[in-house]
Amino acid sequence: MPPLQPLSPAETPVHHELSLTRKLVLLFMFCLAQFLDAFSNSALFSAIPVLEVSMGMTENQSTWIMSAFQLTFASFLLISGRISDVYNPKTGFVGGVLGLGIISLCAGFVDDTIPLIILRALTGIASSMTIPSALALLVNVFPEPLEQARAIGTFGGCACVANVLGLMIGAMFVQWASYHWVFWFIAIVAMPTALACAFIIPPEIANAKDNLEPAAAKWKSLDLLGVTILTVALILFIFAVTSGSTDGWASAAVLVPLIVSIMMVIGFFCWETRIHVDKAAIPPRTWFYHNFSILFAVALLPLFWWFTVFIIFTTLWQNVLEWSVISSAVHMLPIGVAALIMSFTGSLSRIFSPKWIILTGMSFCMIATVLLALGGGKPDDYWPYVFPAFSLGSAGVMLTYTHTNIAIFQAAPSSMAGTVGAIFNGALQFGSAIGLASVSSIETSVEANHGGSHEYKGRAAVFWFLLAVVSILFISVSIFYDRSTDHTPQPEHGDPGHPARRSTDSDEKLNDTNMIEKADLANLPV
Missing domain, CATH: 1.20.5 (Single alpha-helices involved in coiled-coils or other helix-helix interfaces)
Incomplete structure (x- = not known):
């Protein structure tokens, strides 16, 4: 067997250094796409009561206005992540943002329930194309660990800010204009963004595989x-x-x-x-990267906590306390302010272990959840219970979200950024879907025996359940999170010597070792 040859310069992946201004502009574009994805979901919370009246929706149909987006978004994340890793992520990103704008433009002209639900499902598919590709591009734009941590923290923070601003902007559209403008606003922002990104995103930050692998090999790699x-x-x-x-x-x-x-x-x-490990959609070794599994479990929490709070209090304030849509949205602002402040803490992960930051965030979250379980059903409860709970809980959840996001990308090679982004965002969506289904069942069953929806007992039971979930995750992180590879470089693709690789790759290691030994024998003098 001939000796192994080093990669030629044309085959060696190169990180092109971009100017700081170019990097910041690109980060802004990626964050804007993240903002639009979250906004397209949260802005409709304020519009649901109006949609029910104007379209004559049943309760099940109004639920699917939100769930259709969530279903397709979560389900198509994996294929989007694989496309971003195998092909040029720029194409997926620009196509996803443009698709989001076009579909939202069409949705603004719809006044029937079923077509609107179908368009919401298509919006979820378009949005699923943007997140993994944006993360794959972001990791290439910011290869240095500290810059990457800050960029990922900022990127993640935009989602929570969009959730709260979506409530506010959606409420203003509903009260002063029309719910149609919720969709048209997304289109007005998304379509110019997509066209700008087509020119601004440089081709050299695309995945190296885009140039190295032939088309047939890339097609097979999609699995x-x-x-x-x-x-x-x-x-x-x-x-x-x-x-x-x-x-x-x-x-x-x-x-x-x-x-x-x-x-x-x-x-x-x-x-x-x-199948071959490199051809798998989610290679089995992925789950054995350092701390990957426990970080995946933690990722189930953030959207679960935020969405539970949004749904509980928007319905309580508007339907029971009869607050206006605008007033309800304004009272949610502490959630967005606290999350925005904590989104800039990404650099802390290079000073302290992510384990301690995540545990600190969960501690804040547990205190806040206890406050919401003890009080919140009366207008007078807002300042002593709800306001501090919103501020402390959102800050804690944002700490957990940001540093889980950073840690999970540091655990896996940058060549898998799209797939890892899909897995992480899928976990966020699964947590919210499973959690909200559980929350709805708990609230309904308790209210059936304790005074109905006008009493707070069903909502309090939801928060005690949420406290149990956070406590279990807190204990799990305390036990299973291993700090031995904190602040180490990201593993290279196929790097069997990195601590993030486990014994499940033994067959692959053996093959690599045999190739090296054969190459060495071929070089021995006869």
Whole structure:
């Protein structure tokens, strides 16, 4: 066998150094796409009551205005991540933002329930194309660890800020104009952004595979069978847990897709272990990167906590206390302010262990959740209970979100940034879907026996349940998070010597070792 040859200069991935101004402009564009994705979901919270009246929606139909987006967004993240890793992520990013704008423009002209739900589902697919590709581009634009941590923190912070500003801007549109402007606003911002990004994003920050691998090899690397199995499984799973809160958990429409989805997930992981590790949609070694699994579990929390608070208090304030849409949105502002401040803490992960930062954030979250469980059902409860809980809880959740996001990208190689971004954002969506289904069931069952929706007991039970979830995650991070590789460089793709690689890659290591030994033997003098 001939000796192993080093990569030629044309084959060696190169990080092109961009100017600071160019980097900041690119970061702004990526953050704007993140903002639009979150805004397109949160702005409709204020519009749901108006949509129900104007379109004559049932409760189930109004639920699907939100759930259709969530279902397709979470389900198509994986294939989006794979496309971003295998092909040029710039194409996926620009296409996703442009698609979001065009679909939102069309949705603004719709006045019927079913077409609107379909367009919301298509919006979720377009949005799913933007997040993994934006993260893949961001990791290439900011390869230096400290800059990357700050950029990822800022990128993540835009989602929470958009959630709160979405409530506010959506409320203003609903009260002073029309709910149609919620969709048109997204289109007005998204389409020029997409056109600008087509020229601003430089081709040299694209994944090196875009130039190195032939088209046939890249097509095989997508693992279309594996991606299809998992995508269908996720669609069925999210459909089941979303329908369970409205149709009842014992109905066939819930149990059948739930059971089928679980079987398909098992089949997916069996399939992934049978194909070549580099051709798998989610290589099995991914779950054994350092702290990857525990960080995935922590990622289930942030949107679960935020969305629970949004839904509980927007319905309480508007339907029970009869506050205006604008007043309800204004009272939510502490959530956005606290999250915005904490989004700039990314550099702390280079000074302290992410473990201690995440645990600190969870501690804040637990204190806030206790306050919300103890009080919040009366107008007089806002300042002694709700305001400090919103401020402290949102700050804690944002700390947890930001540093989990940073840590999970440091655990895996940059060549998998798109897939890792898809997994992380998928965990966020799964947490919110499963959590909100559980929350709805708990609130409904408690209120049925304790005074109905005008009493706070059902909502208090929800927050005690949420406290239990946060406590379990706190204990899990305390036990299972390993700090031995804190502040070490990201592992290189296929680097078996990095601590982030586990014994599950033993076969791959053995193959690499045999190749090296054969190469050395070929170089021995005869």
